[in-house]
Amino acid sequence: MKSEYMHWAKTHVGARYNIGASGVANYPLAELPVSLGELEITGESYYGYAPLQQAISDHTGVPVEMVFAALGTSQANHLAMASLLRPGDEILLEDPSYELIFSTARYLGVSVRRFPRRPENEFAVDPDEVCRLITPRTRLVVLTNLHNPTSALVGEETLTAVGSACEKQGSYVLVDEVYLESTFDPAIRTAATLGKNFIVTNSLTKVYGLSGLRCGWVLARPEVVQAMFRLRDLFESIPPHVSERLSVVAFRHLGKIRERSKRLMDENRGVLRSTLLSRDDIACFDPGFGTVVFPRWTGGKVDDLADTLLEKQETSITPGRFFGLPDRFRIGLGGETAMFREGMKRLCGALDHFGGRSPADPRAR
Numbered sequence: 001m002k003s004e005y006m007h008w009a010k011t012h013v014g015a016r017y018n019i020g021a022s023g024v025a026n027y028p029l030a031e032l033p034v035s036l037g038e039l040e041i042t043g044e045s046y047y048g049y050a051p052l053q054q055a056i057s058d059h060t061g062v063p064v065e066m067v068f069a070a071l072g073t074s075q076a077n078h079l080a081m082a083s084l085l086r087p088g089d090e091i092l093l094e095d096p097s098y099e100l101i102f103s104t105a106r107y108l109g110v111s112v113r114r115f116p117r118r119p120e121n122e123f124a125v126d127p128d129e130v131c132r133l134i135t136p137r138t139r140l141v142v143l144t145n146l147h148n149p150t151s152a153l154v155g156e157e158t159l160t161a162v163g164s165a166c167e168k169q170g171s172y173v174l175v176d177e178v179y180l181e182s183t184f185d186p187a188i189r190t191a192a193t194l195g196k197n198f199i200v201t202n203s204l205t206k207v208y209g210l211s212g213l214r215c216g217w218v219l220a221r222p223e224v225v226q227a228m229f230r231l232r233d234l235f236e237s238i239p240p241h242v243s244e245r246l247s248v249v250a251f252r253h254l255g256k257i258r259e260r261s262k263r264l265m266d267e268n269r270g271v272l273r274s275t276l277l278s279r280d281d282i283a284c285f286d287p288g289f290g291t292v293v294f295p296r297w298t299g300g301k302v303d304d305l306a307d308t309l310l311e312k313q314e315t316s317i318t319p320g321r322f323f324g325l326p327d328r329f330r331i332g333l334g335g336e337t338a339m340f341r342e343g344m345k346r347l348c349g350a351l352d353h354f355g356g357r358s359p360a361d362p363r364a365r
């Protein structure tokens with residue numbers, strides 16, 4: 001079992017102008033006010049390191065007994081699904097979706113049915129459609145909020161409707177919220193409090209540029225949290241404690257880290273709108289927040305475009321084929337702005353070239 005997407009991502013992340021990545025540029029350790037004395041190699045982290053459990057609880061507003069600190073949203077998603085699902089179960093997964101959720105479910109021996117998030121509907125979740133697809137075999141409905149790859153937001157009303165339909169069948173809703181905080185809107189709450197059958201996953205990876213910390217979490221009812229702790233015993237005795245300590249420090253300084261992320265994304269969104277999104281060969285849902293957009297290109301084959309960009313322009317975009325929509329590509333808004341601006345220039349130049357236009361063509365503006 002393997003993930004084509006993850007392999008592709010790991011072998012393309014090094015491009016000089018990586019404008020396809022979904023997360024904010026790495027936050028440097030040197031900018032985190034931390035002293036060696038605050039760190040330790042091994043500590044009391046058997047079933048959760050108390051200060052980190054508390055920091056996640058404070059950050060999310062969810063009681064500490066509903067918190068499971070995981071290694072990134074990747075492990076959070078895997079453990080959440082593994083603790084709820086048995087081989088032969090069925091899940092309902094959004095389409096398009098983050099490929100790792102699909103491959104993890106298949107790895108667990110689960111059958112995957114899809115519900116569409118349609119471009120003509122701005123990739124919204126249609127709660128009636130999801131509810132119609134729920135059957136007695138459906139153990140879990142899975143979606144991302146914000147949506148990867150489009151940043152579409154799923155509102156509380158929709159989530160609650162899906163949650164109630166699941167509750168009637170005794171099933172759960174898993175909401176991957178790894179991009180949610182990139183709305184920078186404190187009024188948008190985690191779905192964890194919407195009902196007992198909601199399970200939420202998240203991390204400091206994407207919005208805060210802290211991927212290497214692997215500070216992730218699951219929010220779920222306490223029995224599910226306990227089941228995950230026991231399941232984790234099978235493949236990890238204790239988490240890396242240095243990382244737990246650093247994560248506590250990161251939570252303390254999250255305001256400053258958030259400001260940097262917002263600044264980068266605001267600047268890059270301006271560049272995106274004045275370049276790529278103003279072209280007439282590009283159609284794009286632009287929600288005005290989120291770390292990614294997922295434009296459609298009508299001028300040629302996206303895979304050829306992506307290959308040429310990488311080979312000749314040191315520039316990487318994420319081809320839409322990984323999301324089942326090969327006429328689209330994903331652009332990430334979290335990079336350093338000088339890099340993002342140059343990457344955009346190279347991308348637009350390549351679009352001109354493929355579409356047979358000269359860069360001076362006014363339609364290319």
Ligand SMILES: Cc1ncc(COP(=O)(O)O)c(C=O)c1O
Nearest residue numbers: 072073074098144148178203205
């Ligand atoms: C929807 C979604 N969930 C989870 C992850 C992985 O997150 P983490 O780096 O915190 O493991 C990604 C990474 O791209 C993602 O897009």
